[in-house]
Amino acid sequence: MKHISILLIYICILISSCTKKNEIIIGTVELSNSKLLLTQAADSLDVPWDLQYDKTNNYIIFSEIKGNIKKLDLNDNSVQLITAIPSVFQQRTTGLLGMALYQPLQSEHYLFVSYTTKTDDKIYSNLYRYIYKDGTVKNPKLLLQIPGNTGHNGSRIIIGTDKKIYWATGDAAIDANAQDITKLNGKILRINLDGSIPKDNPTPNSYVYAWGFRNMQGLTQGENSIIYTSEHGDAVEDEVNLIQPLHNYGWPLIEGKNPPKKETDSTKAIVFTQPLQSWTPVIAPAGISYYGSTKIPEWRKSLLLTTLKSQSLRVLKLSEDGKAIIDEYTLFKDQLGRLRSVLTLPNGDIYFCTSNRDWNPQKGFPKPEDDRIYKLSLNEKAIGKIFTSIKTTSAPVVAELSGKNLYEAYCASCHKSDGKGIMGTFPSLEKSTTVNGDIKTLSQIILKGLKNQTIDGVKYDAQMPAFNFLKDEEATAIINYIRSNFKNQASTININQFKQTK
Template sequence: MHKSFNPVFTLPLINYLWTAVMVHFLIGCNAAVTNQNVIDTPVEQEIVLETSKVAVGTVILNLDVPWEIVWGPDNWIWFTEQKGSVSRVNPVTGERKKVLKIEMVWHQRTAGLLGMAFSPDIDKWPYVVVDYTCKKDSIILSRLVRYTYSADSLINPFVLLEVPGGTSHNGSRLSFSADGKIFWATGDGLRSKLAQDNKSLCGKILRLNIDGSIPDDNPIKGSAIWASGYRNIQGLVYASNNKLYTSEHGDANDDEVNLIQKGGNYGWPEVTGKADTPQEIAFRQQDAVVEPLKAWTPTIAPAGMDYYHSTAIPEWDNSLILTTLKGSSLRLLKLNEKGDEIVSEHVYLDKEYGRLRDVCVSPAGDIYVSTSNRDWNPSIGFPRAKDDRILRLFKMRAGDKLSPGFKAQKDPGLLSELKKPVVQMGKSSYSQYCASCHKSDGNGVLGTFPPLIGAEQVLGDKKQLIDILLNGLSGKIKVKGAVYNQQMPAFHFLSDKEIAELLTYIRSSFGNKASRISATEVTAGRL
């Protein structure tokens, strides 16, 4: 089912309660654990809600890009690390046990070992599915593999399906429905036209039987395609309300959260966000594109997502919990009773722990979040010592206290009500659209994102610079003697004034000293 494992299929209640009592006893006796990653878990933050207080603490440290975290049938947290390891961690003690190392994993940028999901009934279907990037005869593939779950180990790998992959845009989240069907989100592999091509399995949500065969009731007979029109899905959850939700990276604009319909077309690359241009409206009318529940511009890079349905933290019941990478925050998206509309958005942990990659929910209603600060695009100030980590958010009880040196945080309220500081337009636009790649100091990332300091493309021909921002950039460029393979999106959706102020800010910041660019010059560049 969804990532929070259904308690119907966990240990019998009496065993669960007995285990909880023993764990409590051991903690009270300060039982020693000899794993170097194990720490006492202080309450590092206190989030004050309407009637509840939510504590934030660290379960385990020193991880290497934990891409997927899942609550397992053994009541441990299972997680993948991007370079090829599957491990499980005791959420109470922090004890880690490595389960599997997949040698075939090919890791580069966002490619690697990615999604993982347990079957909803481990007794009836004793399987775990994972997907990872690999190379076969120099061809990059995304591979879906089923393992047999046995005595807290994974054995007997069986390849269910392979689709074309890339160094990025592999999608690769996984989820099970209650009836044991596998849902697999694939990216467009940087080939955007494939998302609208039903002869290709890229840029789709695929639905398979647990043996890898195609269900008879899929929308296209003989095809694994369940829905189409995706750029790069990063979150996928089949919720206990029997609805399938996704989060997806946009290009320069319109990150999305979607409610998935059987056979639905979600627009990419013809429509981004809600159809609001003449071309998008015409395409939507012709192809019946499903509009998102929510879209964000500027983008926040939404990542892993789970559904929260628990009275443990009553204010968050019936909500989607979303991690963000560029946004470096945890977002609470409250749903209406039917689950088909987002009625409010709250933001937590803003910039506190850096990039957040994934989230899962325990049967008790605790929330676990993984950071992603050792990945290919770290934020300034990260990774910190002992990153990456898995955090725990839980309702504070009597006796729980905020540890010295940490702070309480009030619920910020609805996002639309947040007061934003008034800043220079160009600086604000740079922070919203450019800093996640080129960084707030303009230094970029060596070998990945070119620096803006002293770059000839920034300081030279104005027309060329305006053209780059309006139309994007694809291919190899040389900046200050170094070669970068760039896939920069187009920002033509910004107004002429916004583009002029943004480029002027870049040309006059980070030690750069070049003349202003006017809105009139940007207007001429559009012609």
């Protein structure tokens, strides 16, 4: 016994001597030549949403969805509240979201923040500018306010190399916004630092820089000032896009690299820009950060992408000119939970955060001390648990045509693996009247999606997307799976019976 405790003390001293500044060692990521130490820099956070680096003070400034702006001092890894914004409206995915810290050499420093508010039953997305100095903020100024919704508020912000604000807005759950050039939703907006419209915008007197987006959750700028975004598709085709002025990225007329859903004369006339990469089944891509440092040679010229549904960090290796994705690697799959945001420091260290206390927790999460901010940095030797990065050769395919696999790929992110959903957000499919009921109604819900229902006395304001892309045999397998699981005991059907319900 005594020996064990001495050994434990010895190990503790050993570990604490390896970690600086209260970092907890989690393990090592082994790449082909480099080793990266994974440490935990902060815990017990509540849905950190955006991470920014204060290069003057060596702080990470981060937002928490309910309205806090906090700082993580990298000199000792202490966390302090900078300010709590009382007017933030937080429900489901709304709240205090994207931020951008701007620290020019000569003039005042600014922190730009995007958050939702609610006035007289109307939700808005707001772009505010604070004066920022050494971990404090003051004098908020509203630069722009646009319609918001309970979902699809986009909100990432960057300050481009041209000293303009780029604000990625969501379609506010109204598809048509994205193709309407007069609306500011579903767009990349280009804005002067004081909120006015830049004189050199591609359309005179308009903030609109690029259009045709659903709900972007990541925005970054790489070499040669190339701007990249990540975006949530509905039931299919999550995307990473390369943004060019006045290009149309297609939502809701096309998704991913597919042809237009409905070929009409007007859609034939539009030129759509395809994503660099798209994913079906969806991965829910979130924060994205360009990695240009030589510190981790294997990752130089990559996009680092955090994902929520697929609970992983992706490394998207870019071509030399940055205009194509040539390789994809997946790290930490299902091990740390939902990952929301990622930040690359000028010295090549990487910080990223979890989102395990948000509206859509995954199986086994949140852990008691979630949410956390993690750090990845180059290290000489391997310590602790070993993580490997797995090369994704092509979009993941649903290996086997079993109802269970298909349900996991397409339905479980919302209705959960056990079918119990989340009360008030995603209805339970357990002992469900609809699932056990008439086949035609059930099949129409799956094919066309559903919105604005009151189920068992509870109103659902989240929407179910349409799954009309499923093959007949896939839809049949899913229907049979949900009708004979989750305490449902309805008859199964064959593919011909399914076809008659279309």
